[in-house]
Amino acid sequence: MTSFDFIIIGAGSAGCVLANRLTADGRYNVLVVEAGGSDRRLWIQVPIGYGKTFFDRRVNWAYETESVSGLNDRKIYWPRGRVLGGSSSINASVYLRGLPEDFDDWRDMGNAGWGWADVEPYFNRSTHFTDRQGRRTGEGPLAVSEITDQAHPLKQYFFDAAKEIALPRTDDMNGPAPEGVGLYQINVRNGRRCSAADAFLRPAMRRPNLKVETDALVTRILIDSRRAVGIEYRRDGQTHRAMARAEVIVSGGAVNTPQLLQLSGIGPAEVLRRHGIDIITENAAIGGNLQDHLAMTYSYKSRQRTLNNELRPLFGRLRAGLRYVATRRGPLSLSVNQCGGFVRSQPQAARPDLQLYFNPITYSPVGRGGARRYEIDPFPGFILCFQPCRPTSRGRIDLRNSAPESPPLIHPNYLATNEDAAKAIAGGRLIQRIEATRAFQSLIEEPLPPALAGLSDEEILEDFRNRASTCYHPTSTCRMGRLPGEAGVDANLLVFGIDRLRVVDASVFPAVTSGNTNAPTIMVAEKASELILRRAANG
Structure with missing residues (x-):
């Protein structure tokens, strides 16, 4: 058994930030425990390689939801990172x-200190x-880059179509x-991909006051007199314990964090009783309030060359590979998500309510299982x-059983409200308008079925x-708020009812943000690191 000042559960986007910031001045010893292994894999480092890791259980929890009534009883595949850097x-x-x-x-939901003016720094x-x-501007560890000089030429059709239907243009979706x-x-x-592990964790791993345990599954948080004192975890077939002098910080993400809290006796009473887990503190919000973005994709055959022409033929893949090795440029150095933006489904919408993506490639899943x-x-x-940017439906994640290695029950409750159904229709109508423009009619050879027009x-x-x-983009399963039962943590991200236990990841979002969730998760961890260090300094 070993002892540390802080124990961080999970080396995902948030956990990597915390590991860096909490060890920076050398005052505190920190343990990070990650269920996955090394991120030193080719298809993690190559930016376009995420298609190769999408089903790879060596680096991916590869979850599946329960049947979703709003999606005609379909089960939905949920990839989540199980590797250093997590989903990043x-x-x-x-x-x-x-x-x-x-x-x-x-902020207006009762979380002082979390408005835009507070979090932008x-x-x-x-x-x-x-x-x-x-x-280069800025001194932070995480690299953010433009792709203007390498974006596929097909982008101009998208921009011309947007202009035809009076969608605004922006030069910086992260700007003013x-x-x-x-x-x-x-x-x-x-x-090369700059994940949270690349940006934050690996520099910190050179410090003597940080220890990182990989391939280690945390099975429960040790709680004594309603105080978090350590963790229990399995590694190499052995059960280990580590004790925390200051805090235990759970950064397992929107799926694994509520699962671990429930395994540790923190959560809805009926769920804990059903699985024979002693109730330490009852809180229905642990696992509740789940939100996620639903995406709808329409695919088209193109009259112009796309990335399919470059990356489907063997010779094209070899050429792209050689270019990447020699110059670190070309299609392998980019995301397939090249264009898009925040737009209003209708001019009278109070604010942007849809996020668009335009990708110069099409692909199809093949094979089954692993x-x-x-x-x-x-x-x-x-x-x-x-x-749709701001879904109103909320679901739950709860234990399937008391075995830590079992995947939890994921009930996303998609499309459960009339408002969400209306946004689905509004999004389809907007895509109809885009594909009917002169720009796109000159580009589309034919839509892949089912065709949207008409x-x-x-x-x-x-x-x-x-x-x-x-x-x-799952979030909010331990959301922050003012009252236990309605929320899992307070505005300082401390778990209600348990001292020295904090949650820092996307599960604390009071509501899902309008777009991709990795950047705001890293922001949450940056702010949390200050909260944690301030409390430690004050004893």
């Missing part, structure tokens, strides 16, 4: 802070930005005017995709129920 090691590398109003909403502290001329379509910024440095993978389609193709509202919604899937 297997995502599409898009860096998107969200809209400033998202965080003002958090933590976004800035975490990053450095490299523009198209190679000029984020509304509109433009090029996404990505977490890539010198042609052999599943994506293959690029054998024809030039592209994708239009939308996700569908009624009812048919758009039914298609959405049949085909929509997660955009991999």
